[in-house]
Amino acid sequence: MNTLRKIALALVIIGAVNWGLIGLFRFDLVAAIFGGQTAGLSRLIYTLVGLSGLICLSYFFDRETVEDDENFTSPVLDERSAVRPNYGTEFAEDPDLDLAFNPSRDAYENKEEE
Incomplete structure (x- = not known):
């Protein structure tokens, strides 16, 4: 074909x-x-x-996919990856965004330690 x-x-x-x-x-x-x-x-x-x-x-x-080129990866997702996409990265740990967006949390935690 x-x-x-x-x-x-x-x-x-x-x-x-x-x-x-x-x-x-x-x-x-x-x-x-x-x-x-x-x-x-x-x-x-x-x-x-x-x-x-x-x-x-x-x-x-x-x-x-393109069958002639061995190094080509198809942008089309298969059924398994379309259902559960992987959003994880291996670059670093996730930052604590709660502290960045809620600075009062840091003051609250410091108050508990006293």
Whole structure:
């Protein structure tokens, strides 16, 4: 399935370049190469580009990681980490924020020691 997706992506890129040429220069590259817009081969290319666009829609809903690069880690969370995310750090201990936001606590504790 990976090869089909690569072919579909290549055809979508070809279609995007062709539409860019049409929009900027009014030049249809596929029609120029294959004998006009109504030629059978041109219509086949247009159809394949359209089907490839539909296949590439699945990229929006894909949760797979990149399999070719071993050092790549997917930003997509799996089901276990999505349920219980880990907010802990290993840098240092957590500061006592209660003392920072409630300075009267320090005075209260000092009063108890006397």
